[in-house]
Amino acid sequence: MNIGDKGPIDGRLPQIVRDDKGVYPVRDEKDKNAERSTDAAKMSISSEARYLQHAAVLAKRGDRLRTEKIEEIKSRIFSGEYTVDAEEVAKAILRNELAMILGKS
Numbered sequence: 001m002n003i004g005d006k007g008p009i010d011g012r013l014p015q016i017v018r019d020d021k022g023v024y025p026v027r028d029e030k031d032k033n034a035e036r037s038t039d040a041a042k043m044s045i046s047s048e049a050r051y052l053q054h055a056a057v058l059a060k061r062g063d064r065l066r067t068e069k070i071e072e073i074k075s076r077i078f079s080g081e082y083t084v085d086a087e088e089v090a091k092a093i094l095r096n097e098l099a100m101i102l103g104k105s
Contacts (some may be wrong), residue, residue, distance in 0.1 A: 003070065016058065020058060
């Protein structure tokens with residue numbers, strides 16, 4: 001099994017959220033149905049709130065995928081098929097520590 005750089009936060013998250021158009025697309029045109037009622041209360045969501053909402057949806061997807069991966073690894077451990085390359089683990093730990101040190105400079 002390969003172990004990549006799995007730091008505490010994926011630095012690509014902002015880009016993934018911006019690129020994923022499948023969840024809560026932003027409307028460019030005003031909703032014509034909303035314009036019918038002049039007494040209706042208006043509500044607007046800031047772009048930051050939309051971003052956070054979108055990130056939450058993506059995080060839920062990631063939780064499901066992570067759970068599936070954990071279950072797969074558990075079954076491989078119990079069946080004796082799971083092996084770990086100690087050198088790859090050491091490299092990942094060093095990368096993570098270096099990233100933390102350089103990030104605090």
